[in-house]
Amino acid sequence: xxxxxxxxxxxxxxxxxxxxxxxxxxxxxxxxxxxxxxxxxxxxxxxxxxxxxxxxxxxxxxxxxxxxxxxxxxxxxxxxxxxxxxxxxxxxxxxxxxxxxxxxxxxxxxxxxxxxxxxxxxxxxxxxxxxxxxxxxxxxxxxxxxxxxxxxxxxxxxxxxxxxxxxxxxxxxxxxxxxxxxxxxxxxxxxxxxxxxxxxxxxxxxxxxxxxxxxxxxxxxxxxxxxxxxxxxxxxxxxxxxxxxxxxxxxxxxxxxxxxxxxxxxxxxxxxx
Numbered sequence: 001x002x003x004x005x006x007x008x009x010x011x012x013x014x015x016x017x018x019x020x021x022x023x024x025x026x027x028x029x030x031x032x033x034x035x036x037x038x039x040x041x042x043x044x045x046x047x048x049x050x051x052x053x054x055x056x057x058x059x060x061x062x063x064x065x066x067x068x069x070x071x072x073x074x075x076x077x078x079x080x081x082x083x084x085x086x087x088x089x090x091x092x093x094x095x096x097x098x099x100x101x102x103x104x105x106x107x108x109x110x111x112x113x114x115x116x117x118x119x120x121x122x123x124x125x126x127x128x129x130x131x132x133x134x135x136x137x138x139x140x141x142x143x144x145x146x147x148x149x150x151x152x153x154x155x156x157x158x159x160x161x162x163x164x165x166x167x168x169x170x171x172x173x174x175x176x177x178x179x180x181x182x183x184x185x186x187x188x189x190x191x192x193x194x195x196x197x198x199x200x201x202x203x204x205x206x207x208x209x210x211x212x213x214x215x216x217x218x219x220x221x222x223x224x225x226x227x228x229x230x231x232x233x234x235x236x237x238x239x240x241x242x243x244x245x246x247x248x249x250x251x252x253x254x255x256x257x258x259x260x261x262x263x264x265x266x267x268x269x270x271x272x273x
Contacts, residue, residue: 018080049077077099091132114192123165123176126171180228186213186227190227205268
């Protein structure tokens with residue numbers, strides 16, 4: 001636990017806001033809690049929390065899920081800032097918390113490490129992705145951003161291109177992704193990671209799906225971690241296309257199946273899988 005806290009504080013740039021026996025909570029410098037660490041083996045994803053509209057009460061959300069046959073309970077959240085949440089499990093067995101109000105924690109004024117802006121998305125490998133995709137779309141209101149038919153799905157619940165993504169494979173957490181402010185910060189972060197003995201295993205590069213610039217490394221828990229900037233955003237759901245960028249393949253760039261195009265993961269090096 002101490003090693004992982006040191007990594008998140010000194011390298012990623014979060015700060016410790018709460019600690020008790022076997023459990024620690026870290027926040028961004030903006031005062032939003034974003035990572036909960038708990039002792040356990042193996043290292044894996046236990047739960048996710050999503051903010052819903054303040055116009056929707058927790059009780060209304062429970063009634064809506066109940067009509068779909070999804071059992072959910074109202075309780076206190078995993079972190080001190082979440083006074084009341086609606087908790088249930090997705091088809092993958094991951095605990096989901098929904099909340100409609102949050103308290104900011106007192107931000108640490110010191111800046112160190114990479115100074116990640118937020119935990120931007122979480123990716124998982126699953127034996128099949130169709131069932132869990134349907135659950136997030138039909139019951140939680142996520143939208144499909146891009147996909148590779150039967151192999152990968154990118155889902156959004158905000159303007160960001162993806163907040164969760166699912167890949168077909170042996171069940172495990174694929175990676176955590178933290179947003180940094182821009183490409184120059186991504187380059188600085190890459191240098192900082194190497195100086196702290198966290199060599200990059202991929203990147204910096206520009207993805208095709210989502211078009212974010214990204215680099216990857218492995219954290220002390222053995223979990224792959226992504227840093228990224230410049231992710232596509234859909235700022236108008238009615239228009240139905242992503243905010244135009246000069247590196248887009250199509251104009252306008254709309255959600256689509258990338259499987260038929262055999263596109264590389266790295267837009268800068270065609271042919272790289």
